[in-house]
Amino acid sequence: MSVPVLHRLALNESPYPPLPAVRKAMRRAVAQAHRYPQFYPDDLTERIAAWCRLPPDHVVVGSGSVGVALQLLQAVVQRGDAMAYAWRSFDAYPLLADMVGAQPVPVPLSPDGHQDLDALLAALDRRTRVVVVCSPHNPTGGVIPADALSVFLHRVPRHVTVLLDEAYVEFARDTGLPDTSSLVGAHPNVLVLRTFSKAYGLAALRIGYGLGAPDLVERVRRQQLPFGINAVATAAVKASLEAGNELRLRVDTVIAERERLRHELVGLGWHIPPGHANSVWLATPDPVDDAARALTVAGVQTRYYPGEGLRLTVGSRTANDTVLTALAGLRVRECGTALT
Numbered sequence: 001m002s003v004p005v006l007h008r009l010a011l012n013e014s015p016y017p018p019l020p021a022v023r024k025a026m027r028r029a030v031a032q033a034h035r036y037p038q039f040y041p042d043d044l045t046e047r048i049a050a051w052c053r054l055p056p057d058h059v060v061v062g063s064g065s066v067g068v069a070l071q072l073l074q075a076v077v078q079r080g081d082a083m084a085y086a087w088r089s090f091d092a093y094p095l096l097a098d099m100v101g102a103q104p105v106p107v108p109l110s111p112d113g114h115q116d117l118d119a120l121l122a123a124l125d126r127r128t129r130v131v132v133v134c135s136p137h138n139p140t141g142g143v144i145p146a147d148a149l150s151v152f153l154h155r156v157p158r159h160v161t162v163l164l165d166e167a168y169v170e171f172a173r174d175t176g177l178p179d180t181s182s183l184v185g186a187h188p189n190v191l192v193l194r195t196f197s198k199a200y201g202l203a204a205l206r207i208g209y210g211l212g213a214p215d216l217v218e219r220v221r222r223q224q225l226p227f228g229i230n231a232v233a234t235a236a237v238k239a240s241l242e243a244g245n246e247l248r249l250r251v252d253t254v255i256a257e258r259e260r261l262r263h264e265l266v267g268l269g270w271h272i273p274p275g276h277a278n279s280v281w282l283a284t285p286d287p288v289d290d291a292a293r294a295l296t297v298a299g300v301q302t303r304y305y306p307g308e309g310l311r312l313t314v315g316s317r318t319a320n321d322t323v324l325t326a327l328a329g330l331r332v333r334e335c336g337t338a339l340t
């Protein structure tokens with residue numbers, strides 16, 4: 001018999017529905033749904049650029065950050081070119097490579113679970129057009145410090161475009177992440193990916209953006225679908241940018257809950273590295289398979305990679321308490337085997 005899902009902690013969604021002011025802006029836009037949105041989302045691009053303190057020609061908006069990533073690949077990849085990325089990582093990378101006919105080159109994480117920048121560099125060759133790095137990393141939450149990233153970027157050959165996926169950047173505080181404006185100024189081959197799906201809680205509306213040097217941004221924009229960004233989503237993003245302080249408080253709460261979860265799980269014997277996304281990563285040799293079973297029985301949906309690890313989105317306090325109660329029933333030995 002299947003157990004009903006009580007808590008969706010599988011997709012790193014926000015536990016919060018849109019703010020009242022955002023819902024009001026969406027309702028207003030719905031009333032105008034017989035009108036097309038802007039041909040290209042110039043208005044929204046300008047608003048995001050002002051908010052990021054960058055000129056508008058450094059910003060490209062797309063259908064989620066996944067949509068922007070696809071536009072970038074369509075702009076720079078020819079069928080048969082190679083695309084490198086650390087693996088395990090965001091499930092969409094190999095799918096996107098497949099969509100543009102790129103040869104995927106997954107590079108294993110280092111034994112301590114980090115993206116191995118030296119191994120990624122070693123994997124780049126004449127066929128490589130794109131290398132993806134993800135910081136904070138999905139699924140581990142690890143960040144690439146600014147100095148390590150800078151060394152990496154200086155060593156990436158000029159014919160390779162770097163996709164720096166920062167979908168979770170708002171959840172990373174005091175982690176020494178790079179300054180985006182100097183980064184895209186120094187590296188015209190880098191596109192930084194951001195999204196309104198995670199910290200801003202607008203996953204259903206599909207708005208993401210890329211930040212980069214004007215030449216690269218222009219190439220990515222050329223892949224933009226006319227009328228492709230819908231007006232209700234645009235209204236919601238604009239209202240969200242105006243509600244920055246309220247949204248920041250929500251992010252503070254998610255960070256506090258992430259730290260509480262990690263602290264409690266470490267107390268139960270789990271080995272959990274510090275993470276900087278809206279998730280917690282349980283990995284083998286800790287008993288993740290037992291955890292997956294216990295959480296399913298408790299009605300908690302997670303992202304489970306059998307025999308490898310389990311990513312738990314930080315949910316509401318109730319959802320997180322359900323997780324802790326379910327996992328408290330498992331004991332983790334030094335060697336990582338569960339005793340039930």
Ligand SMILES: Cc1ncc(COP(=O)(O)O)c(C=O)c1O
Pocket residue numbers: 011012063064065066067090134137138165167194195196197203206207208
């Ligand atoms: C690393 C990473 N990048 C991008 C995305 C997708 O975000 P969007 O909803 O903006 O397409 C996700 C979603 O889970 C993600 O984990």
